[in-house]
Amino acid sequence: MNKILLHICCGPCSTVAIERLKGSLEIAGFFYNPNIYPEEEYELRLENAKKVCEMNNVPFILPTYEQEKWEKTVKGYEDAEEGGERCKRCITMRLRETAERAKNEGFNFFGTTITVGPKKPSEKIAIYGAKIEEKIGIPFYHCDLKKKGGIQRSIDLSKEFGLYRQNYCGCRYSLSRCQI
Numbered sequence: 001m002n003k004i005l006l007h008i009c010c011g012p013c014s015t016v017a018i019e020r021l022k023g024s025l026e027i028a029g030f031f032y033n034p035n036i037y038p039e040e041e042y043e044l045r046l047e048n049a050k051k052v053c054e055m056n057n058v059p060f061i062l063p064t065y066e067q068e069k070w071e072k073t074v075k076g077y078e079d080a081e082e083g084g085e086r087c088k089r090c091i092t093m094r095l096r097e098t099a100e101r102a103k104n105e106g107f108n109f110f111g112t113t114i115t116v117g118p119k120k121p122s123e124k125i126a127i128y129g130a131k132i133e134e135k136i137g138i139p140f141y142h143c144d145l146k147k148k149g150g151i152q153r154s155i156d157l158s159k160e161f162g163l164y165r166q167n168y169c170g171c172r173y174s175l176s177r178c179q180i
Contacts, residue, residue: 011048
């Protein structure tokens with residue numbers, strides 16, 4: 001069976017991704033989110049992502065929390081609109097790290113759970129993933145997890161499993177702007 005390193009942004013998003021991919025791919029979760037602020041929020045999301053992986057017998061990989069690297073990546077775009085250049089840089093950074101790790105550790109694909117987010121444009125994420133695929137040389141597994149009731153399924157599974165559902169995208173710049 002082919003293996004995918006799946007970037008997990010949070011527990012709720014991972015529910016639908018794991019449910020839909022399990023059985024067709026061997027999944028490992030990768031929680032690389034140096035954008036999440038404050039630290040308490042990071043810990044909550046981390047705890048819930050781990051919980052979903054454990055419930056599904058999915059290996060969980062936790063790389064270093066590199067907030068300074070993230071700050072440098074988005075520097076100059078702090079006031080950019082949600083979904084704009086700051087978000088592009090943030091998502092691309094996280095996908096690139098996932099792709100590099102996937103390639104180095106022998107995975108067949110890299111992917112992300114971000115596409116289940118109601119405010120995350122799947123078409124743009126597909127483009128970012130394709131560019132990274134071209135540069136790093138490992139296929140991006142694109143799946144628009146919003147389709148076929150993905151958002152509602154994520155909400156239902158989150159309630160069923162008692163998961164924390166955040167009310168903003170994650171970074172300190174989105175804290176007051178990106179309500180879910």
